[in-house]
Amino acid sequence: MTAFRTIGLIAKKDDPRTGEMLGRLIALLDAHKASVVLDESALAYLPDSGSPGSPGAKAKVVSRKMLGQVCDLVVVVAGDGTFLSAARSLVDQNTPLLGVNLGRVGFLADITPDEVSARLDAILRGRFIEESRFLLDARIRRAGDSGEGTFSGIALNEVAIHKSEMTRLLDLEIIVDGHHAYAQRADGLIVATPTGSTAYALSGGGPVLHPSLDGVVLVPICPQISGRPIVLGGQSTITLRLVHSSPTKARLSCDGQKGEGIEPGDCIVVRKHRPELRLIHPEGHDFYATLRTKLHWGRGLG
Numbered sequence: 001m002t003a004f005r006t007i008g009l010i011a012k013k014d015d016p017r018t019g020e021m022l023g024r025l026i027a028l029l030d031a032h033k034a035s036v037v038l039d040e041s042a043l044a045y046l047p048d049s050g051s052p053g054s055p056g057a058k059a060k061v062v063s064r065k066m067l068g069q070v071c072d073l074v075v076v077v078a079g080d081g082t083f084l085s086a087a088r089s090l091v092d093q094n095t096p097l098l099g100v101n102l103g104r105v106g107f108l109a110d111i112t113p114d115e116v117s118a119r120l121d122a123i124l125r126g127r128f129i130e131e132s133r134f135l136l137d138a139r140i141r142r143a144g145d146s147g148e149g150t151f152s153g154i155a156l157n158e159v160a161i162h163k164s165e166m167t168r169l170l171d172l173e174i175i176v177d178g179h180h181a182y183a184q185r186a187d188g189l190i191v192a193t194p195t196g197s198t199a200y201a202l203s204g205g206g207p208v209l210h211p212s213l214d215g216v217v218l219v220p221i222c223p224q225i226s227g228r229p230i231v232l233g234g235q236s237t238i239t240l241r242l243v244h245s246s247p248t249k250a251r252l253s254c255d256g257q258k259g260e261g262i263e264p265g266d267c268i269v270v271r272k273h274r275p276e277l278r279l280i281h282p283e284g285h286d287f288y289a290t291l292r293t294k295l296h297w298g299r300g301l302g
Contacts, residue, residue, distance in 0.1 A: 068093030079103015157196030162188030
């Protein structure tokens, strides 16, 4: 009997490989007598999706909101961008995610297309690794706000503040657990989870954090004069204030999404989101092997 009975599929948009991969997955799931539920994004990429004999003919099609309510596993056939979107959509429903990588890097979607049959077969037979990854909750609060704030968002990789004008730097005050930590003039600031430490934060010069760490890293974007990344405890409440003296408006983004405008005087409150994401890896998954492969560590040695 399969370890998961009802399995949802989310697909990457505008990729010619998507339909073929979905067909392979549905055939494998059918062989394990698992029920298949398609996210609305996946249906359009199945060949002959409207015909009775098509791979998804027997599959139920639901909205993303419903997917987590009816499935006990969701497979994301995509790159990390689509995986991040799925994580934000499904984390509050405690639905585990598994990624099949159709992207370029794939730190999160870590099953390659050529190994999907063997890997998924093993996972459906109960041979897999499950781990938890926490997300960040970010809220914009304006002076005088007494409620939940003017904007809220969640992020698996990072919350970032960045300038919306070409030349002016941002003046930011960083407050940790109610204590003034430091001030920073820069193009912006990244607050990253351990998951996100290999994404935008890494390109900004931040350290790689092991996924098991309960910590967040603050990485300045092109700081003026000086600026170093700092790692804080994962339970910290971080407040980033765009000071009134700054003439420059800025934007808040979560996982690289369009985000929301920030005005001088606004505060962005960032803290750990609950619950955490359940992430499924194939048996034998090794974080360090992933780093060596994706970041090309050790090439040219020997």
